[in-house]
Amino acid sequence: xxxxxxxxxxxxxxxxxxxxxxxxxxxxxxxxxxxxxxxxxxxxxxxxxxxxxxxxxxxxxxxxxxxxxxxxxxxxxxxxxxxxxxxxxxxxxxxxxxxxxxxxxxxxxxxxxxxxxxxxxxxxxxxxxxxxxxxxxxxxxxxxxxxxxxxx
Amino acid sequence: xxxxxxxxxxxxxxxxxxxxxxxxxxxxxxxxxxxxxxxxxxxxxxxxxxxxxxxxxxxxxxxxxxxxxxxxxxxxxxxxxxxxxxxxxxxxxxxxxxxxxxxxxxxxxxxxxxxxxxxxxxxxxxxxxxxxxxxxxxxxxxxxxxxxxxxx
DNA sequence: GTAAAAGCTGACGTTGACGTCAAGGGCAAG
DNA sequence: CTTGCCCTTGACGTCAACGTCAGCTTTTAC
Numbered sequence: 169x170x171x172x173x174x175x176x177x178x179x180x181x182x183x184x185x186x187x188x189x190x191x192x193x194x195x196x197x198x199x200x201x202x203x204x205x206x207x208x209x210x211x212x213x214x215x216x217x218x219x220x221x222x223x224x225x226x227x228x229x230x231x232x233x234x235x236x237x238x239x240x241x242x243x244x245x246x247x248x249x250x251x252x253x254x255x256x257x258x259x260x261x262x263x264x265x266x267x268x269x270x271x272x273x274x275x276x277x278x279x280x281x282x283x284x285x286x287x288x289x290x291x292x293x294x295x296x297x298x299x300x301x302x303x304x305x306x307x308x309x310x311x312x313x314x315x316x317x318x319x320x
Numbered sequence: 321x322x323x324x325x326x327x328x329x330x331x332x333x334x335x336x337x338x339x340x341x342x343x344x345x346x347x348x349x350x351x352x353x354x355x356x357x358x359x360x361x362x363x364x365x366x367x368x369x370x371x372x373x374x375x376x377x378x379x380x381x382x383x384x385x386x387x388x389x390x391x392x393x394x395x396x397x398x399x400x401x402x403x404x405x406x407x408x409x410x411x412x413x414x415x416x417x418x419x420x421x422x423x424x425x426x427x428x429x430x431x432x433x434x435x436x437x438x439x440x441x442x443x444x445x446x447x448x449x450x451x452x453x454x455x456x457x458x459x460x461x462x463x464x465x466x467x468x469x470x471x472x
Numbered sequence: 473g474t475a476a477a478a479g480c481t482g483a484c485g486t487t488g489a490c491g492t493c494a495a496g497g498g499c500a501a502g
Numbered sequence: 503c504t505t506g507c508c509c510t511t512g513a514c515g516t517c518a519a520c521g522t523c524a525g526c527t528t529t530t531a532c
Contacts, residue, residue: 170478171478221519223415223416254423254427258420261417261420263375266371267371274385275403278399292532322508322509323508324508333491353497353498353499354509355508475532478529482524483522485520485523487519493515496510499508499526501513
């Protein structure tokens, strides 16, 4: 398969595929003319990559995971990496659920414009949301300059 | 309260607070010297903003939501906006769940290095994940240049 | 054979939520 | 009064995942 076929079948742009190759996420054979050639499996690999991106996993981390995807088995470092990402995703889902609950309360309010028989108006639509009693010491950001919490 | 107090109590940087003000998300009184002054409620407002950011809601959308937060009641446009964001968040959660399931399968594999009695090795660790039969026609990106699907 | 479609390699642009540095002003403690 | 911390505005830097344009070669369709 050529790059356009993979792109169409996986639902991404050709630019994205070249970018994945640049990042080491997706290999390709080259025809003598220089054109990229992919096996059928590339389509599912791209879909997997997209799934990780959708989950907020950065390409550098995906790159670290790929060897274990390819090998079909793991080591202890693989296990650590995988569970770490799993935990991060679980936390992100909790954040999403909290935000969605806040929206739900606001929707409830929006549906009861008259203040009278509206129980939701008694409390603010957002939960105070105190993950820990005191705000995190001071760092609040990791060495990479990005927030340590949230979905990135 | 001054800006540093709010920042510490809400767990964000002062730069972020000035940015929120720039975006119209967070107002402040000014002391005669020009320094920003905030009421106590600012801390929870910042936490709400953070919650939305964590859910992938862009600041322009938060800005549209804020009037209804302030008013304590909603209109029909508010309802539309709120439910739209709610749906988006629900979809994002589904994406996260799918990615987490993929990770779970890979973790399962990592825990069974010997291929013999390992049921997970029979199938690929990622689900083919076909949301729609055929890949989306061609656009694949909206006018803003960002992907139409995914987490933000 | 010729034109359209598809690929190639750079290389620069985009977007959002801030980080970071520069150059100064304000204010309580000693 | 000066030391030191906090505050101000302004402006440029960052990072990721691509978009987009230019200029050129290859493949495909008729």
